[in-house]
Amino acid sequence: MLALAWANLTHHKLRTTLSALAVGLGLALFLVSNGLATGSIGEVADRMESVQAELLVLPAQENMVFSGGAVFTPGWTDHLASVADEQGPLATDVIPAYWSQITMGGQQQRLFGIDPEQMPLFLGDRGMVAGHAFEQATAFSQRIRELRATADGQPLDTLLDDDEWSAGLELVIDDRLRRVGQDGHPYEIGDVVRVLGREFRIVGVVESGVAGRVFAPIETLRLINDGGRQRSTMFFIKLRPGLDHLVAARLFTEQLGSTVQVQPTSDYGRRLQQELGKVFMYVNVTNTLALIVCFLFILLTMYTFVLERTREIGILKSLGVTRRGLIGLSMLEALLISSAGAVIGIALSFVAQAIIAMRLPLLTVELPPQHLATAVAIGLVGGIGSALYPGWRAARLEPAVALGYE
Amino acid sequence: MISVRNVQHNYRHNGVVESVLHGVNLAVAEGEFVVLMGPSGCGKTTLLNILGLMMSPTSADSVALAGTETLGLSDSARTRLRRETLGFVFQRFNLLPTMSVRSNVALPLRIRGQHADGAVDKMLDRVGLLPQAGKKPGRLSIGQQQRVALARALIGRPAVLFADEPTGNLDSASAGAVLSLLREFHRDWGQTILLITHNEHLVGAGDRVLTMRDGRLHD
Incomplete structure (x- = not known):
């Protein structure tokens, strides 16, 4: 047969x-x-889980996927850093992030505002494909902090001259977004992109797989969207070595109350599936x-x-x-x-x-x-x-x- | 070997019933070579299909083959009887175009679960087609294809061979060759043969000639 x-x-x-x-x-x-x-x-889940931090903290009423605009007020970085057990603080790093929705590469992107000095925690073992992980942004962030201390109620953005502004308008993008580019051409280092009503310059391209496709200095986004107030959309928490992240998540929730939701970063994929x-x-x-x-x-x-x-x-x-x-x-x-x-x-x-x-x-x-x-x-x-x-x-x-x- | 009584068959086309066989009676003895003549459309092929268990009559008192009454047999029993007792040669050869000449001839033995090696080549040699054994049927002449069909029909040494217009598509030389082979095998192996044709030149091929007209048999 x-x-x-x-x-x-x-x-x-x-x-x-x-x-x-x-x-x-x-x-x-x-x-x-x-x-x-x-x-x-x-x-998307893999990218979020790639951050070198064990916990993720969001306002309690906030949705993981569709941001409802709830934010952490200034001072939350200190609150989170103060959570401790009998051996001391649980966190070794408290990593604030500030999100904005933008359009790049022909579609909606989540722009991650981060502290340029904390970029290595987002990069992990991934390297730069081109350019640098921010050039002048660290100095810009420092300048904003100085102004915040001395502004005496004046709007911070009015205290910056054009050169100082341009130092903060830097973007780092991932390699996938670079390849998509604009008008049929891939993005290149030095390209200027109009985002949030300002002209940002692309200074670095990172290997794809990091949490965001687009990064900008957190102080820049706070300045543009929030008058320079030190607010954050979410926090990543890097725990003290040896701490069980589930136990740590429970301790954070117990000590901070019901105003926050604390989740293991590694659980993001599962949560995303629930939300979606x-x-x-x-x-x-x-x-x-x-x-x-x-x-x-x-x-x-x-x-x-x-x-x-x-x-x-x-x-x-x-x-x-x-x-x-x-x-x-x-x-x-x-x-x-x-x-x-x-x-x-x-x-x-x-x-x-x-x-x-x-x-x-x-x-x-x-x-x-x-x-x-x-x-x-x-x-x-x-x-x-x-x-x-x-x-x-x-x-x-x-x-x-x-x-x-x- | 073949015995049928009062076979009737009707075809139904678009609700219109057409009667093809009207109470056919037939008896063929073991080893007899019978030629059944008749014009096209008189019911010859229908009778052969019924005798060959390839279709069931509309009604009949008896259709017996090799001592077995076939009316009321299950499909698998009819299939087994067809496989073990009957051989067919068709006007259109009905060779499997996908298989070689050798595989076509070997097929009845393979279906029975028998080994086919030596017997197939011997049979092909006998019908003069051993050199063509590896070819596909489509690459042979029409006369050669009918000889392959004859070899396939006889390889399993069936007790009864039904040949439906076996020379109908052949030129006279090829027809003569096929007919000679049929006679030769009949002489050597003595199987019962029922050959149907409308070709009057084949009248002398068998031991007995029957004529069919308008669905009725006449001696």
Whole structure:
């Protein structure tokens, strides 16, 4: 039977190739749509979890994903630094961040305002691709702190001259955003970008995978958005070595009260999935639809494949092949086509992943082994299942009728 | 070997019933070579399909093959009887285009689960096609294809061979070659043969000639 199935498939090379291709396309559709949804969300989570800090602190009423505008008032850095157990303060670093929504690379981005001196905690083991992690911004931040101490109620931004302002208008972007660029050209060091009503200069490009795609000095964003007040959107906490982060999170919550939410940074992905529950439901519906389309694709392919061979089935029946044997033959051929289709589908998905990474660098297509295994299983079960009905239908025909089929 | 009584068959096309066989009775003895003549559309092929268990009659009192009453048999029992007892040669050859000549001829043995190696080449040699054994049927002449079909029909030494217009598509030389082979095998192996044709030149091919007209058999 295997020889007969193989002979049938290799004899009709074009038909077999097109059938396998159809199955492959169906599976690739499923893999890429699924991989795009989970990959893009997973990439955001991975970036946040890459920060070299164990805890993440947000105002209690704040949503992790969709910022509601709640902020920490000045003084919270000291509050967080003061949380302690019997061995002393829990935090070795309190890392404030101030978010702003901006448009760069043709889409909305979260601009991370951070202290330039704390940039290494965001970089981790990632390096600079080009330029520097801020040039004059450290001096700018220092200048703002000096002004804050002496301003005596005057708006800080009015106390800065143009040269001082320009020192703070620096951006560091990640390599993916650099590749997207503007008007079809990748961003380069020295490019000037208009953001938040000011002209910022790109001074550095960091390897992708860091928490934000765009960084600016935190004092700059506070100055532009908040009159220079020392407010923060969130904090990362780097813990004293050896501290269990779950125990530490509990201690922070106990000592700071219900006005804050303290979460392990490593839990961000799971929390993100919770917050995006409805979005994930939409993704799951989309994936289910893709799966159904893929399944129908396979069904139609196999149905056509078996139908076209009705006359050959009649010949085999006249020679004494049983119904069960004919259904088995159809299923064997379907299995071979589906296997080839699964290989094609996986290959096409990797090609699509590479093309998307090249042409749309801000998107991520995730193709983990369990997704690939699911696709193979869908392909094989779908292929065999789809061959079952047309095979059974053809096998039930009387040989004389099947032989007369054109 | 073949015994049928009162076989009737109707076809239904778009709600219109057309009667094709009207109470056909037939008895063919073991080893007999019967030629069934008749014009196109008289019901010959329908009768052969019923005798060959490739379709069921609308009604019949008996359809017996090799001592087995086939009416009421399950599909698998009819398939087994067809596999072990019957051979077919069709006007359109019905070779599997995907397989080589050798594989086509070996197919009945493989379906029975038998080894086919030596017997197939011996059979191909006998029909003069051993040099073409590795080719696909589509690369052979029409006459050669019918000889392959004959070899495939006889490789399993069936008790009964049904030949439906086996020379219908052939030129006279090829038809003569196929007919000679049929006679030769019949002489050597003595199987029962029912050959249907509308070609009057084949009248002398068998031991007995029957004529069918308007769905009825006449001696």
